[in-house]
Amino acid sequence: MKRLRVLKLGWEFPPLINGGLGVACLGLSQALAKSVDLTVLVPMGTPGADFKNFSLRGLNHLRLEEIESAEKRYRYQSFALVREIPIFLDPYDDGRSAAVSTCFEKTIRTEETVFSKTTAAQLETFKIGGLYGPDLGAKVIEFSKIAAKLAMLEEFDIIHAHDWMTFLAGVEVKKATGKPLVLHVHALQYDRSGSDDHGWIYEIEKHGMEQADCIIPVSRYTGEIIAKHYGIPGRKIRPVHNGAEPVASFATKKKFPEKLVLFLGRLTSQKGPEFFLETAARVIARDPNVRFVVAGTGEKLRPLIESGAFRGLGSHFHFTGFLDKEKVHDLLSMTDVYCMPSVSEPFGLSALEAAQFGIPAVISKQSGVAEVLKGALLADYWDVELMAKHIHALLTDPTLRATVIEQAKLDIAASTWDAAAAKVIKIYHEIIT
Amino acid sequence: MPDVCLYFQVHQPNRLLPYDFFRIGENAAHEDDSLNATILDKVAEKCYLPANAMFQHLIEENHGRFRMALSISGTLIEQMQRFRPDVLESFKNLVASGGVELLAETYYHSLAFVHSNKEFDRQVDMHLQLIEDVFSVRPRVFRNTELIYNDAIAAKAETMGFDGVIAEGVEANLDGQSPNFLYRAPQTARIKTLLRNSRLSDDIGFRFSDPQWSEHPLTARRFADWLAASEGDLVNLFMDYENIGEHQWQETGIFDFWNAMPEATQEAGLQWVTPSEAVDLYRASQAYSCPSLTSWADAERDLSAWMGNVMQQEAIGKIHKLEQKILAVNDPELTHTWAKMQTSDHFYWMATKGGTDGSVHRYFTPYPSPYDAYIYFMNVLADLHIRLRRALAAKGLDSQ
Numbered sequence: 001m002k003r004l005r006v007l008k009l010g011w012e013f014p015p016l017i018n019g020g021l022g023v024a025c026l027g028l029s030q031a032l033a034k035s036v037d038l039t040v041l042v043p044m045g046t047p048g049a050d051f052k053n054f055s056l057r058g059l060n061h062l063r064l065e066e067i068e069s070a071e072k073r074y075r076y077q078s079f080a081l082v083r084e085i086p087i088f089l090d091p092y093d094d095g096r097s098a099a100v101s102t103c104f105e106k107t108i109r110t111e112e113t114v115f116s117k118t119t120a121a122q123l124e125t126f127k128i129g130g131l132y133g134p135d136l137g138a139k140v141i142e143f144s145k146i147a148a149k150l151a152m153l154e155e156f157d158i159i160h161a162h163d164w165m166t167f168l169a170g171v172e173v174k175k176a177t178g179k180p181l182v183l184h185v186h187a188l189q190y191d192r193s194g195s196d197d198h199g200w201i202y203e204i205e206k207h208g209m210e211q212a213d214c215i216i217p218v219s220r221y222t223g224e225i226i227a228k229h230y231g232i233p234g235r236k237i238r239p240v241h242n243g244a245e246p247v248a249s250f251a252t253k254k255k256f257p258e259k260l261v262l263f264l265g266r267l268t269s270q271k272g273p274e275f276f277l278e279t280a281a282r283v284i285a286r287d288p289n290v291r292f293v294v295a296g297t298g299e300k301l302r303p304l305i306e307s308g309a310f311r312g313l314g315s316h317f318h319f320t321g322f323l324d325k326e327k328v329h330d331l332l333s334m335t336d337v338y339c340m341p342s343v344s345e346p347f348g349l350s351a352l353e354a355a356q357f358g359i360p361a362v363i364s365k366q367s368g369v370a371e372v373l374k375g376a377l378l379a380d381y382w383d384v385e386l387m388a389k390h391i392h393a394l395l396t397d398p399t400l401r402a403t404v405i406e407q408a409k410l411d412i413a414a415s416t417w418d419a420a421a422a423k424v425i426k427i428y429h430e431i432i433t
Numbered sequence: 434m435p436d437v438c439l440y441f442q443v444h445q446p447n448r449l450l451p452y453d454f455f456r457i458g459e460n461a462a463h464e465d466d467s468l469n470a471t472i473l474d475k476v477a478e479k480c481y482l483p484a485n486a487m488f489q490h491l492i493e494e495n496h497g498r499f500r501m502a503l504s505i506s507g508t509l510i511e512q513m514q515r516f517r518p519d520v521l522e523s524f525k526n527l528v529a530s531g532g533v534e535l536l537a538e539t540y541y542h543s544l545a546f547v548h549s550n551k552e553f554d555r556q557v558d559m560h561l562q563l564i565e566d567v568f569s570v571r572p573r574v575f576r577n578t579e580l581i582y583n584d585a586i587a588a589k590a591e592t593m594g595f596d597g598v599i600a601e602g603v604e605a606n607l608d609g610q611s612p613n614f615l616y617r618a619p620q621t622a623r624i625k626t627l628l629r630n631s632r633l634s635d636d637i638g639f640r641f642s643d644p645q646w647s648e649h650p651l652t653a654r655r656f657a658d659w660l661a662a663s664e665g666d667l668v669n670l671f672m673d674y675e676n677i678g679e680h681q682w683q684e685t686g687i688f689d690f691w692n693a694m695p696e697a698t699q700e701a702g703l704q705w706v707t708p709s710e711a712v713d714l715y716r717a718s719q720a721y722s723c724p725s726l727t728s729w730a731d732a733e734r735d736l737s738a739w740m741g742n743v744m745q746q747e748a749i750g751k752i753h754k755l756e757q758k759i760l761a762v763n764d765p766e767l768t769h770t771w772a773k774m775q776t777s778d779h780f781y782w783m784a785t786k787g788g789t790d791g792s793v794h795r796y797f798t799p800y801p802s803p804y805d806a807y808i809y810f811m812n813v814l815a816d817l818h819i820r821l822r823r824a825l826a827a828k829g830l831d832s833q
Binding site: 254256291293302305308310312314315318319 | 455456457458459742743744746747748750751804807808811812814815819822
């Protein structure tokens with residue numbers, strides 16, 4: 001059978017990563033590329049990052065001439081369908097590489113609009129700044145415009161877009177080419193802000209999912225949120241769990257005698273770091289020979305440091321700040337228990353990574369990874385008493401510890417990107433026919 | 434016309450390395466020797482050496498009519514012995530001139546008084562011993578770290594045999610009275626309290642180099658006139674030595690100012706006295722009641738510069754909590770390492786105050802943020818604690 005051709009739209013991609021999104025995109029891309037012809041489009045690619053089975057194109061390396069041939073063919077209309085975007089659009093087509101001072105807000109009317117020619121200035125957006133800077137909105141818009149034009153020059157059967165930053169681009173490419181659109185949902189605005197915040201990111205997510213032919217959330221947990229809070233019909237939602245990249249795990253001896261309980265992740269409300277602190281306070285009250293380590297940084301770092309000091313935990317509760325991959329592995333190699341008290345976690349790749357290092361985990365029921373990791377102890381994220389009990393048990397009961405680790409090993413063996421890719425390809429075939 | 438009493442604080446802390454989590458338990462060296470040596474070099478070149486030379490010259494030139502006081506912390510003396518013995522020599526020469534009185538303080542420039550009477554005693558004794566060994570003098574007047582003072586400290590200093598104690602002149606406690614007199618703390622019989630004249634001291638210490646100040650540029654002549662016009666028995670000018678050349682660079686004219694001061698004060702008819710001379714000359718006729726702790730730091734003039742937020746309270750509480758066990762091990766090097774972590778600067782760098790005080794805290798810190806200061810301090814503390822437990826186990830002293 002002829003290989004499917006897939007155009008994948010990503011935002012962050014290794015080595016330029018922020019959280020789990022880039023890692024998941026790479027893992028899935030590498031596995032998919034074994035069976036499909038894959039082209040990946042991202043805003044910023046790193047030169048020299050060589051992906052053997054698929055072609056990665058970063059808009060920051062794009063030349064103006066490449067997309068000019070698509071200009072005439074493309075008519076841009078669907079922007080009118082998005083109700084509110086509080087970002088400034090640049091309607092000028094004067095070829096000057098002007099500074100952003102000429103931007104102003106403009107309402108798009110619903111008749112067909114010929115979109116402006118891409119200017120060198122617009123391409124410059126992708127060469128400067130980071131992926132999640134203050135100009136994120138502008139970058140998202142530019143990405144969708146340029147991706148649509150680039151897509152006109154490629155041949156493919158399916159569009160596969162990852163997370164809200166690329167959903168607009170996905171919709172535009174679908175409109176321009178008529179190909180079916182698959183949206184991969186790794187995280188939702190609902191997870192970040194709860195049900196009260198229906199800002200423009202929520203609108204983009206909802207709009208994209210309504211236009212898509214199929215939605216692939218990374219867990220049933222996220223799938224339920226999509227159905228319930230975004231009003232998407234269940235038949236369009238096809239969860240596929242993330243895989244775990246095989247990793248060379250190792251163990252090292254700690255320099256200190258105490259046990260080590262680890263929290264690894266961005267310090268935002270979503271990840272529940274304050275529940276980690278509460279849990280730690282309870283464990284330490286029972287057994288002071290445990291050190292709790294918070295590895296990561298984020299807006300909650302400072303309040304967490306202060307709360308820890310306030311609770312008198314300063315000598316048992318440690319902060320490492322942001323760690324690179326090598327240091328994360330060093331830390332995992334000496335961890336005794338992994339704790340993930342996330343308030344709302346679509347998946348939670350880090351729990352799988354901990355399992356690969358033979359570390360038993362205590363994880364929040366409000367997470368996607370709880371669906372694949374049977375070898376783990378679960379608790380509601382607010383149930384700090386139970387989490388403390390679980391941690392204490394894993395530290396003091398060797399039989400329980402061994403059982404959990406054994407089961408987790410089996411779970412890991414089944415959680416591969418190849419398995420995920422196979423499910424995705426099955427979905428591709430279903431929507432094509 | 435009052436006398437003038439001049440005193441400078443001279444101190445450097447032992448700054449810690451950014452000791453990260455992975456090194457806890459390694460029991461590696463904690464102090465950033467390279468940084469401490471570099472800073473000492475810088476301060477020596479800009480302040481200590483030229484200021485010592487200047488004052489020595491002024492003392493000799495004025496045949497002893499110009500005199501002053503210094504207190505030099507134990508931690509700085511150690512650093513000079515280690516990295517810059519020539520600078521210590523210059524201080525010794527200055528003291529040997531006969532025109533410089535040395536004051537006593539806690540060896541480690543710490544807040545020990547607030548946490549442990551026993552540790553406070555130990556540190557003051559250590560400092561007295563060191564001053565005796567290095568300078569062959571016995572201080573008569575006491576100054577607590579950063580002029581931290583209250584009635585209890587005055588009483589304590591009296592029990593320890595000091596004749597005088599210096600403090601910040603806090604308006605609320607003065608209640609309309611002038612700081613330009615010697616005072617008696619409640620429940621003391623003999624010791625006299627010298628209060629800093631904060632307005633005139635800060636005129637030279639801070640406002641001198643501010644071009645926006647209404648009196649800028651300040652001449653020695655004008656300042657001498659202000660001194661002469663002041664009421665009371667004596668004006669106490671208490672400052673940080675680094676005001677000369679380091680906080681206020683040579684370009685501000687600070688050296689020229691001090692060079693001209695002895696002559697200007699002589700023309701105005703003023704007399705310089707050292708703190709113990711003041712104690713001998715004047716009676717303490719009024720009471721100065723100071724029940725809560727005061728200091729010369731920040732706008733609040735209390736302990737908030739070092740203990741105002743939870744990180745500071747946690748860090749300082751935890752380090753002092755180790756006292757009993759540390760002393761039980763009876764290992765001088767371990768005790769010394771622990772005591773150096775009591776130096777007030779460590780906690781000063783954890784302050785999260787905003788405004789002008791905040792920017793002063795940030796100016797002095799070697800860390801990117803107060804949170805980093807706290808984290809690295811606590812990591813070193815954890816490492817020290819592990820070393821302590823190992824030492825206790827080795828001596829069979831662990832209770833578990």
